[in-house]
Amino acid sequence: MKISPLELLLLEMSSGFYLGAFLLYLSELILSRPTRVPWAPVTAGVGGVLFQSLAIFIRFGFQGHVALLSLREVISFFSWTLVLAFLYLEHQKKVRILGLFIFAIAFLSTLLVIGISFHAPLFATKAPIGFLLSLHTILIDLGLASAALSFIVALLYLLLDFFLRRKIFNRFFSRMPSLETLDQLNTNFNGLGFVFLTTGLIFAMIWSWKKFGSTIPHASQGRLAFMGALFVWVAYAATVLLRWSRRFRGKQAAYLSISGFLIFAATMFALVFFSKGSHFIL
16 A cells, blocks of 8 residues: 555655755744744745645555554544644743744654655555554544644753753743743643543553453464553553652653653554564554
8 A cells, every 4th residue: 555646745845844844944043033924934834734734634544544554544634733832832821942843843743754665554454453453443543643742842941941951042032931831831731731641542452352252362472562562551650640649740740751752662663563663552
């Protein structure tokens, strides 16, 4: 199953818009002032996410189901989610410095999507895979995107704290939001990530129960994927509970968010490696 020429064109166009948005945000940082058209970076980001939305819609329509079953689809949906979340934050919180990181990740991710040879998903038939399993794959990827946003915000928090302690007031510092804003964003993204991951696992267990009569898939690769996801959930739950129960704030919370994302990402990539690039759950 190859990528369609139209989908490839749309991904290339979205990567171009993401690159443009990144360069515009970078110019703001280098010049230490907004561009002549302050809304230009956001407009470029909106253009990129619109083209990527069309590409994702075509992919889902081509497959006949809405699910993320290959590495290409997971990365594409991941970058698309990051950009959408940033556009919302930019509208609500005016955290423009995040755009520098988000659009760099989105650009590199779309390039990776374009470059990866398409691996046929496990569900090679045209039969629908089911609503529950579709929700599971999407929610897990949303959880990963939330963890990534928390990771970026935590790094910015530690960097801003370092600048304040060393009394470094440079161009980058002037573009940073307050420590309180970053800490609150970190809390919000951690909470969202935990909710997405939890509901994603619940839908997977319900689907498995309906199909096999057991909450754990029967196939060895499916069992491996489920146990890996459960391990991530336990680690991420511990990270979130430590923050809330002990009232972790500031640098401690930032370190917890960074460790939680690294565990999440490392486990997901390990599962992709062992499953040879497809989502194995059957």
